[in-house]
Amino acid sequence: MNRVAFNIFGFNVYYYSLCILLGVIVAYILITREGKKQGLPKEFISDLIFYTLIIGILGARVYYCVFNLDYYLANPSEILKIYNGGLAIHGGVIAGLIFVYFYTKKKNFSFIKILDIVAPAVIIAQSFGRWGNFFNQEAHGGITTYQNLKNMHIPEFIINGMHIEGKYYYPTFFFESIWCLIGFIILMIARRNKNLRKGFQIGFYFIWYGIGRFFIEAFRTDSLMFFGLKIAQIVSLIGIIIGIIIIVTNRNKKYYNEMEVK
Known part of the structure; x- marks a missing residue:
C-alpha cells in the first residue's frame, strides 16, 4: 500500500498525517463550539487546543520510544520520523491530562469542566487517527483468513489493506475506530440531557475507551510490553478505575450545564 497521499515541493505528505490532521480539525471545531456555549474565552480555547495538541503528540511519541528504547537508542535518527507511525495514544492522553491540569489551574478554570468539554472531541479524533494505522499497515491483529474477515462483514477495501506480505490480518485499528465512534455518539446524546452530571463525560471516556x-x-x-505484560491493557484498566471514581464522586454534585467554568 502506498503510504504517501501526495507530494508538495518535494516533500511527501503521508495518509497517516492526514488522518491525524482530520481528527484534530474535527476536535477543534467541537471544542470551540462547546467551549463558546459554556462561556469559555475564545483565546483560552485556542491556546488550550494548540498547546495540548503539541504536548499530546510529544507525549505520544516519547511514550512509544521509551517502551522501544533499545531500538531508538540504536537508531536515534528514527525518533523524529513520526510519519512512519509510533504515536501511543495512552502517552498522548497522559501528557495532555498533565498539561491541562496545570494550565487550567494557572488560568483559574475548572479542570473537570474542561475535561468534560473536550472528552467527545478527543474520542472522535482517536477514531479518525486510527485510520492512519490502516495506511501504514500497522497496529493490526494476528493472522486470519480472507473468508473469516468476509464473515465478519469487514469492508473489502479494508480486507485488501490487511493483506500484508501474502497473509491476512485482523484490522484491530478498524475495531477501535468504530468503538470510538460509538462512544462519541453516546457522549453527544448524553450531552443533551439537562440532568447530566459534572464529570460524567470524561469519566465515561475513560471507562468506554478503556474497555474497548x-x-x-x-x-x-x-x-x-513491560515484563511480559501488555502496557496498553494495564493502562486501560487504570483508566477504567479512574473513570468510575470520577463519575461516582461527582454523582451528587453540580450538573454539567450549571457548572461554572471557573
Missing part, C-alpha cells in the same frame, strides 16, 4: 482498548489489545501483535 483492553479487549482489542488482546488481538494486537505489536503491543508495547
